[in-house]
Amino acid sequence: MIDFLPEQVRTLNELETATFNFILSNLSSIDKMSVRQLAQAVHVSTATVMRMNRKLGFEGWVELKYYLKNQNQLTEIPVNYYENLLQLDLFLRKITSKEAGRKLEEAVKLIREARYIIFIGVGSSGALAEYGARYFTNIGLESYAISDPYQAVKGKGAPDVLSIVLSASGETDKIIERVVKLREEAPAKIISITNHPETTLSKLSNINLTYGFQTEYSAYDPLENLTSQLPVIAFIEILAHQAMEKADKCN
Template sequence: MFQPEQISKLNDLETLVFDFIIKSPEQVQQMTIRDLANHVHVSTSTIVRLCTKLGFEGWADLKFYLKNQTREKTPEEQHYDNMLEFNMFLRRMNTDAYQSRLNKAAQMISEADYTVFLGLGTSGSLSDYATKYFVNTGLRSFVITDPFQAIQVKGIGNIVAVILSVSGETEQVVNKELEFKASGAKIISITNHEDCTVAKLADHQLSYHLINEWSKQYPLGNLTTQLPVLAILEILAHKSIDYLVNKDK
């Protein structure tokens, strides 16, 4: 339901609120933010900070999540809870704050001569898809999916590298990111969480905050849905070409 790394960042007052939410989710759903603040004897700003640290845009976003967690689920939903996570991501993505982050990334891409996508495994497949999608949109792009491929981008213009990684900690990806930085490229990271090495090394980061899902048969099989990544990539392509078209006008 909530990520351990998110919970570990809560202070004492926020932990008090979180404890009450976990123990009484149905009661919390009927409360306003002021009701909850009065009940647990904290300020409303404490609750807002709690929501932010848990990956939500605000109190209404958290209540929506609780409502979907506690209602009776259909068999299809029980088999794929990440659909709820994806729904929550779409709500976050449509906020002004997230749109601002997308706009900044799109502007970086529009100002580049080339966009290079980098990823391994599933992220490599998505990088390949993103390259085709960007080229079809009219943006000059290419892809690197081989961890042993040399990075040679000096002298070919202004480069933006879009690095895809669920964990943001894959050694080969981090090494390639460092090569890009040494070559003078700007970095945009797309990771599950912003508190990872790939995101921290990036010039601009986008994250989607989903629950990690693993294969029941193959312990190393990461099945975390990549639907948010597809949404981010396609939106970036459209926003980037819009910037270019408007600039030409």
């Protein structure tokens, strides 16, 4: 089973989609094809093939071929584990792209400029906020966690205080209310980490980091969001390490 994130596939234009469909229909033979041979087979330009690669989260055709070749090993894993591993693999590839790198650099800049950092989240995101604050503090970045939306914020509204807000949906009412209050106290700075980019929280943030996982809900309680939070942990650790690496280079 070969799978790609729907949001990536939707970005393909007509010629890129034709190339993508050809690949899926000829998985057994494309491994030996060069970019030029693939382009000739689909009657498109090599530039079209390269654009398709980038939109799917790969730097080039060789990287995409390697990924496709190795998916057969993952199909032996139980489906629920397979889907999470596949999505995580695509996410990790995406955050190594130039576009993601630029956004991470902007986030790291805000972190380095902050006197201290406040992680905010409720429910499962509240637990991740606690983890984030502890991880940042342990690496040398003074941080606090707020998992109660009504808890007072130390130094709120101060220009050198940064809030990192965690919410898978980006639409949790209590979180939105908290962020609106922070935004009213300009020049509050906010980094949000959400599953999708087009959310209320992302629009209220200075920088929004997204991971684009398939949304999953509990069979026991349909209102409980069970979307994997592995990317949130990855973002937290990447930001912490990059901030400290930048600090070390400046010293």
